[in-house]
Amino acid sequence: MGPGDSEHLNTENLGTLDTGVDDGMGEHEFQVWTKLLKDRTGMNLPVQRKSFLVTSLDLRMNEIGCNSYEEYYDMLSSGISGEIEWKFLVDRLTVHETRFFRHKSSLDIVRKYAMEKVAGKDETVRLQLWSAGCSTGQEAYTLAMVLDQALKSRSGQTYFGIVATDISAPSIKTAQQALYNQRQVEKHVDSLLLDRYFEKQTDERFVITKELRNRICFAPMNIMNVSKEAIGEVDIVYCQNLLIYFDREKRFEIVNFMAELLKPGGIMILGSGEILAWKHPQMKLQDYPDSLVYKRQITMS
Ligand SMILES: C[S@@+](CC[C@H](N)C(=O)[O-])C[C@H]1O[C@@H](n2cnc3c(N)ncnc32)[C@H](O)[C@@H]1O
Incomplete structure (x- = not known):
């Protein structure tokens, strides 16, 4: 299966x-x-x-x-x-369980997508992501670290931004504060990335660097009411461990909406098995063993 x-x-x-x-x-x-x-x-x-x-x-x-x-x-x-x-x-x-670098295979897909997007190009490239159901922010900061690492050695300019939303206002507040305790950080973040993107506070907690924080816009939003204007067009929708809380009909509604936000060639990365038999005329299921990935087709006019 x-x-x-x-x-x-x-x-x-x-x-x-x-x-x-x-x-x-x-x-x-x-x-x-x-x-x-x-x-x-x-x-x-x-x-x-x-x-x-x-x-x-x-x-x-x-x-x-x-x-x-x-x-x-x-x-x-x-x-x-x-x-x-x-x-x-x-x-x-709502269940807010999350952690840094939670699903490595899905993050590899983000890295690969970003690298392919800039390969062979000298001009400025812009990448926009949506982390849907971001909880307390670890997912969005992880995505920012992955992109920053993937794109840092490129000669041309790259701008990337992440919109991260969640229905829980307290979780969004925590995400915006960007302060995490030792247990949340040291267990999951590689030491090189820890040095690069975190600053240790006097109380032993870690704060994400301003540079990385500036890449992300956190906002409290119910996924059922999110508007296209609020998110804008994106290259990647990253949605993990959220759809499981909805019934089949609502999952389809949400995923249809996400597909409409994707730029041509953009991808939607869902948790493995989180939606069954969904079809969309412009979206093609990609072949990945551990993540559910759909790509928006580039239509020729
Ligand atoms: C289990 S967490 C997943 C966090 C993160 N995506 C991850 O995989 O680590 C699920 C998140 O979905 C959020 N959520 C649940 N219902 C939602 C809704 N209707 N709109 C937006 N977010 C919702 C919860 O508040 C929670 O933070």
């Missing part, structure tokens, strides 16, 4: 499996909450994750002194304060 053949269930994100124990939330109430989540974010919350939902709601309600799911639901639906509270809740209900 190759990429694209199966939509696998990513067990990293399942949380606690439902045990059948009475958790204080009836079936109807569970459906009301999952519908709210789906309507507002597009995300699918399967029954196996009910205990995760209940725990997240209970914790948050406890923090703000709210006594029932009903009261909390009404609060989320009322005006500006409801919108602010919704942001807190969404952050709790």
Whole structure:
């Protein structure tokens, strides 16, 4: 089986499996909450994750002194304060697991694409990427390091920029701060890159260099509402471990939208098996064993 053949269930994100124990939330109430989540974010919350939902709601309600799911639901639906509270809740209900250099094979594809793009050219080359569902920023900074390394020895000028988006406003804030602790950095970043792109703080944390930070524009955005104008045309869409939270129909919607943003010849790099049997007249599945990659065809006029 190759990429694209199966939509696998990513067990990293399942949380606690439902045990059948009475958790204080009836079936109807569970459906009301999952519908709210789906309507507002597009995300699918399967029954196996009910205990995760209940725990997240209970914790948050406890923090703000709210006594029932009903009261909390009404609060989320009322005006500006409801919108602010919704942001807190969404952050709790989304999984932000990420790390630097998370998926080496996909990063190799980015490197190869960039090198091919500039090969044999003396003129200025511009590359634009979108990291969709970037969490706390490690993915976008990794992409910037990969590109900077791949393009540094070129004689002509190269400009690259990355737009990185996530629904979680706190995650985006963390990404913008660009401060990571030793454990997050030293385990995953090669020492040469560590010296080149990180500065050690007096508190032992590492901050990404300004030069690399300037390459990335982080913005809180729900992927279901992202507009073409907000992202612009891109050479590479990099989207890993995000589609798994959506049902098939929403995955298709998202990927169709991503395809429309790609420049001719641009590529979309998804996690292996994250979408099944998707087809688009201008997109061609590429042959990579560990990543799901589609290329936008260059049409002759
Ligand atoms: C598991 S993380 C993946 C992070 C990174 N792409 C990686 O592979 O390391 C999934 C991210 O998707 C984000 N997310 C979930 N639903 C989203 C939505 N509707 N719009 C935008 N981002 C979303 C979550 O907030 C979370 O940070």
